[in-house]
Amino acid sequence: MISKHSYTQAEKQALYRAIAERRDMRHFIEAPLEEGLLKRLLSVAHQAPSVGLMQPWRFIRITDQQLKVSIKSLVESERNITAAQLEERKNEFLKLKVEGILECAELLVVALPADREKHIFGRRTMPDMDLASVSCAIQNMWLAARAEGIGLGWVSLFDPIELAQLLTMPAGSRPVAILCTGHVEKFYEKPMLVEENWIQPIEIEEFLYENHWPIK
Template sequence: MTKRRFSEEEIAGVYRAIAERRDMRHFLPDPVDPTVLKRLLQAAHQAGSVGLMQPWRFIRITDQALRERVHELVEEERLETAKALGERHDEFMKLKVEGILECGELLVVAMPDKREQHVFGRRTLPEMDLASTACAIQNLWLSARAEGLGMGWVSLFDPRALAHLLSMPDGSRPVAILCLGHVESFYAKPMLEMENWAEAQPLEAFVYENSWRDD
């Protein structure tokens, strides 16, 4: 046992946050304490990033009219996604896919322009800027759960339309709309499982040894 190991209680807290994290869609309208929000954003900002490029930007949507416009963009894409799903159209339309108008805080996570200047760790894997940004989002998600707040990641939007709406510079890219706030309760298991949309698979199906394994 290493001397640098956390206490049993601290370790349990880390694993609990991971296990109980949920992609939330149902929120209470109560505001998020600004001090807590700052802690969450600091946790996100402490994420690992390839080449220490820190490719994340967080845009708080505090204007109600702008929040409603973001919701409209998501609704437009929701309808297009339903069409693309074919026979699952009606089933999809019954799902609640976001909580944009209800959540206490609405954040857009984006990557800035001129990311091509960062070569370290990205010469053959340029998508590592997106991977790094995802790490920041996960930090925010887990710390929110530890604080008793829910978060939902919304990806149903046209990136170009959202970038234009938020006056983002050419070359920048929005990658997530995050609904953050108080919840009545956390889902006992992922909502898409509860709604019989999909079923999570066990770890064993995703761990290979030495080479790829045909499933």
């Protein structure tokens, strides 16, 4: 039975298309976003679900060029540390483009605020639900960006303590993502790491269990 609350077929297809074609973008062209677009993307991020309606997302828009260079330096430092731990895949990893900080139209740092412990509803036994809520906000923004034809890339290669200090964030707060957003020449046909033969995706059947965790 089709639910009476269902969207039209065209609307559903558009939603599923945005999900299927969302990509973690690293390659941008230097062109500004249209007026009002960043606000629209942040607005849909702000509509994300959050445990206890705590709305734990905070967005820092980076417009200072020297600050962008400093953030890129932090990412490059972590990139090299990560490469050293990848051993035989080190050189392969270093060939991958992992960010578009200086090329993207808009650079945002997404963070968790201080004093999150006061939010107990839904977090007493699951305190990391604040991070889950922020992830939902980023996903909202990602899908809306794809529907707008705009690329977005989530950069996680950084030391959170160093980035927090760079951005003069208060004690107890935590940066969780650097988001590069902007126009792209084209979207990757497949996830970039698949196109670069870094890893192959696994089908959903491998992750679907019933009743109990399977005994291997």
